[in-house]
Amino acid sequence: MEKEFNTFKNVIRLPHKYAAGPTYTKFYNGLKESKILGTRCPSCAVTFVPARSFCPKCMKNLDTWVEVAQEGEVQTWTYAGKDFFGIPGKAPVVIVLVKLDGTEGSFLHLIGGINLESADTVKKALRKGTRVKAVWNEEKKGHMLDIKYFAPLSKKR
Amino acid sequence: MGRPVAILGSGQTVHGRRFDVSYPELVKEAVDAVFETTGISPADIDGVVFGTMPSMMEGVALTHFYFADVLRSVGKPILKTETCGSTGVSLAITGYYWIASGMADLVLVVGSEKMHEGDAQATMTTVLEPFYQRFFISGAPGVFSMQSQGWTVRFGIPEDKIRAAATKLSIDHHHDAFDNPYAHIKKRLTEDEVNNARIITYPVRLWDVCPTSDGACAMLFASEKAAKKLGKKVAWVKGVGYSGDEYWFGDSDKAEWQCAISASRQAYEMAGIKNPRKELDVAEVYNPFTFQELLFYECFGFCGFGEACDLTLKGVFGRDGELPISPSGGVLCTNPIGATGLNRVAEAALQVTGQAGAHQIPGAKTSLAHAMGGVVQFNGVMILGSEK
Numbered sequence: 001m002e003k004e005f006n007t008f009k010n011v012i013r014l015p016h017k018y019a020a021g022p023t024y025t026k027f028y029n030g031l032k033e034s035k036i037l038g039t040r041c042p043s044c045a046v047t048f049v050p051a052r053s054f055c056p057k058c059m060k061n062l063d064t065w066v067e068v069a070q071e072g073e074v075q076t077w078t079y080a081g082k083d084f085f086g087i088p089g090k091a092p093v094v095i096v097l098v099k100l101d102g103t104e105g106s107f108l109h110l111i112g113g114i115n116l117e118s119a120d121t122v123k124k125a126l127r128k129g130t131r132v133k134a135v136w137n138e139e140k141k142g143h144m145l146d147i148k149y150f151a152p153l154s155k156k157r
Numbered sequence: 158m159g160r161p162v163a164i165l166g167s168g169q170t171v172h173g174r175r176f177d178v179s180y181p182e183l184v185k186e187a188v189d190a191v192f193e194t195t196g197i198s199p200a201d202i203d204g205v206v207f208g209t210m211p212s213m214m215e216g217v218a219l220t221h222f223y224f225a226d227v228l229r230s231v232g233k234p235i236l237k238t239e240t241c242g243s244t245g246v247s248l249a250i251t252g253y254y255w256i257a258s259g260m261a262d263l264v265l266v267v268g269s270e271k272m273h274e275g276d277a278q279a280t281m282t283t284v285l286e287p288f289y290q291r292f293f294i295s296g297a298p299g300v301f302s303m304q305s306q307g308w309t310v311r312f313g314i315p316e317d318k319i320r321a322a323a324t325k326l327s328i329d330h331h332h333d334a335f336d337n338p339y340a341h342i343k344k345r346l347t348e349d350e351v352n353n354a355r356i357i358t359y360p361v362r363l364w365d366v367c368p369t370s371d372g373a374c375a376m377l378f379a380s381e382k383a384a385k386k387l388g389k390k391v392a393w394v395k396g397v398g399y400s401g402d403e404y405w406f407g408d409s410d411k412a413e414w415q416c417a418i419s420a421s422r423q424a425y426e427m428a429g430i431k432n433p434r435k436e437l438d439v440a441e442v443y444n445p446f447t448f449q450e451l452l453f454y455e456c457f458g459f460c461g462f463g464e465a466c467d468l469t470l471k472g473v474f475g476r477d478g479e480l481p482i483s484p485s486g487g488v489l490c491t492n493p494i495g496a497t498g499l500n501r502v503a504e505a506a507l508q509v510t511g512q513a514g515a516h517q518i519p520g521a522k523t524s525l526a527h528a529m530g531g532v533v534q535f536n537g538v539m540i541l542g543s544e545k
Contacts, residue, residue, distance in 0.1 A: 004176040024288050050289045056403050078302035079359035085278040086295025095293050097407050106407025108293040119359035128310045
């Protein structure tokens with residue numbers, strides 16, 4: 001590995017246009033109105049949010065829509081202090097898995113409204129079970145990031 | 158159950174930043190090495206299995222076509238297997254199926270990656286769906302860190318204890334790598350260096366994470382007939398297991414991780430293993446993150462849930478312990494993703510044939526190889542033995 005030879009630079013740009021289908025479209029349209037929509041399985045009664053078109057366990061099509069709570073509990077989280085590819089916004093960020101009240105928890109998003117200076121400051125404000133609430137951006141684009149972040153409701157542990 | 162399957166040998170490249178060779182030349186290095194080590198002629202192989210991580214890493218799609226010549230696959234059937242991190246064990250299992258089915262007697266299995274040529278973080282982002290989750294869990298460290306946090310909370314492990322256990326693993330593996338001629342990162346670390354390294358994604362710090370490596374691994378899988386013809390000591394596949402989760406991150410429990418549990422139990426059942434900590438002599442656990450390595454000990458039944466940190470700190474899983482884990486230095490020191498899982502199988506085979514050199518576990522007769530892939534979604538396990 002002592003000797004390195006020529007390198008050849010190449011950039012591949014591949015634009016895609018993904019069809020959102022009726023379920024994702026309805027969910028995104030809900031975000032535009034500051035609503036978080038889920039779909040409920042008629043068989044196992046689980047409410048999925050963000051809304052899905054079928055239940056992964058029962059394989060039933062999901063067409064029962066419910067507006068779900070905008071508050072919930074932190075399931076798990078991580079803190080990234082430096083930028084990396086695909087990061088939502090700018091570091092530092094806290095990524096969180098939230099279980100919105102009355103739903104099954106697969107809602108990934110960001111945490112804000114707390115001191116993000118270091119992992120230590122975040123640890124003081126956040127742990128499993130911390131109650132959080134959605135905070136919205138003024139301008140809505142029909143996008144996951146219409147929700148600006150989830151903010152802890154109080155510092156009580 | 159199929160026919161008995163033997164592993165005749167392996168060829169690993171030296172890993173690191175390999176800008177001294179082009180990608181096909183790198184693959185050729187591993188393929189040439191396995192034919193040279195075993196004395197098998199490329200003309201005698203019945204088929205080829207090849208894989209990498211997703212092709213966005215290479216920037217060249219259909220890599221099995223790109224490497225057709227160096228894989229000696231011209232005029233022969235070729236299969237491609239690709240499951241991101243678990244690609245290597247998926248490749249080995251594909252080779253195993255081919256021989257066990259009776260459809261082939263000699264199969265060349267190759268995995269490779271040249272990670273310094275592309276962008277691993279960006280490639281892994283493309284593994285995620287674009288609608289709901291990609292924005293938040295692009296790349297690898299974030300999901301693994303969330304998994305670690307979930308596990309720590311579930312079993313009430315104090316932060317200083319998990320940190321101490323992770324630090325011990327980091328120091329030991331980076332030290333073990335000095336005994337592995339193919340390893341990438343070899344380093345003598347102090348506790349302070351590991352504990353105070355910069356945070357990548359909390360709780361994971363720099364020395365808790367694997368590097369990105371260039372490298373390739375080639376192996377020959379064979380029927381009993383072909384193994385006897387070779388007349389040398391071979392490793393035998395005693396058990397295989399593979400299992401995956403639901404698609405969405407959040408649907409499955411990543412702390413008591415069902416697919417890791419079930420992949421290992423499938424393999425144990427096939428190999429007749431009841432008590433893995435006693436019956437295995439060495440395990441090559443896929444450990445790109447120290448915290449995740451601890452979780453795997455528990456999911457694989459090496460100890461009970463919540464016990465891995467204490468037992469690690471006691472030295473149970475060290476080089477001289479009851480069940481030595483990743484004496485090669487493991488993924489933590491060397492991670493060419495498409496080859497990484499196959500390196501685990503190659504190392505497990507070297508151990509049970511007594512050919513692991515400076516990192517040989519004396520008298521090893523039964524070994525485990527493991528790889529994990531997808532978006533913390535897949536686990537594959539292979540058990541090898543010195544006897545059929």
